[in-house]
Amino acid sequence: MGKFKTEIKWGIIFVLTTLIWNFLEKSLxxxxxxxxxxxxxxxxxxxxxxxxxxxxxxxxxxxDLGGTMTFKQGFIAGMIITxxxxxxTPLTQYLVSTVITPDYFQNKIDYSVxxxxxxxxxxxxxxxxxxxxxxxxxxxxxIGAVTSLLIALFMKKS
Numbered sequence: 691m692g693k694f695k696t697e698i699k700w701g702i703i704f705v706l707t708t709l710i711w712n713f714l715e716k717s718l719x720x721x722x723x724x725x726x727x728x729x730x731x732x733x734x735x736x737x738x739x740x741x742x743x744x745x746x747x748x749x750x751x752x753x754d755l756g757g758t759m760t761f762k763q764g765f766i767a768g769m770i771i772t773x774x775x776x777x778x779t780p781l782t783q784y785l786v787s788t789v790i791t792p793d794y795f796q797n798k799i800d801y802s803v804x805x806x807x808x809x810x811x812x813x814x815x816x817x818x819x820x821x822x823x824x825x826x827x828x829x830x831x832x833i834g835a836v837t838s839l840l841i842a843l844f845m846k847k848s
Contacts (some may be wrong), residue, residue: 694770694780696746696749696750696753696754696767697746697750697767697771697773697774698770698774699746699748699772700742700743700745700749700774700776701746701772701773701775701778702774702775703742703746703769704739704742704743704771704775705774705775705778705782707738707739707742708735708782708786709782709785709786709790711735711738712786712790712791713790715731715732715791716790716791716794718731718802719720719790720732721793721794721797722793722797725797725798725801726801726805728798733812739837740837740841742771743768743771743834743837743838743841744841744845745839746767746768746771747759747764747767747771747838747841747842747845748845750763750764750767751763751764751767751845751847753803754769757847758847758848759845759846759847760846760848761842761843761846762842763842764838764841764842764843764845764846765838765839765842767833767838767841768834768837768838768839768841768843769834769838770837771834771838772830772831772834772835772837772838773831775806775830775834776827776830776831776834779826779827779830780823780826780827782827783819783822783823783827784819784823787819787822788819795817795818795819795822798813798817799813799814799817802816802817
């Protein structure tokens with residue numbers, strides 16, 4: 691475990707940042723009265739997410755690897771951060787959906803039916819806790835792998 695202390699730390703920072711981001715989205719009305727803008731606003735989470743990976747992989751290089759790092763070492767560090775994030779994803783989604791913003795799914799259903807994106811039944815099948823848990827748990831490793839790859843390419847140092 692000590693070998694991966696840095697990656698675990700940054701994975702947990704990522705999870706906490708996700709919770710804080712969702713709290714801010716909720717507080718600013720993007721899970722309610724401003725839900726029409728939610729899809730756009732939530733994409734801005736890529737900025738702190740990417741920054742967290744950069745800081746985590748950089749710390750791995752500077753503190754754990756003596757200032758040098760191969761592409762492979764950087765990619766593995768990013769993937770371990772991703773593993774931590776992925777393991778916590780169902781719990782994170784549960785907390786967001788039941789504690790931070792329990793009315794999110796109903797608001798999303800109502801909005802998507804109102805603008806005729808989905809029928810009521812289709813919207814209920816898309817916007818629910820189980821669906822979001824599955825989607826986010828499958829998406830986390832894919833996005834984490836791409837992020838890790840990109841950062842490792844630029845952070846390698848001999």
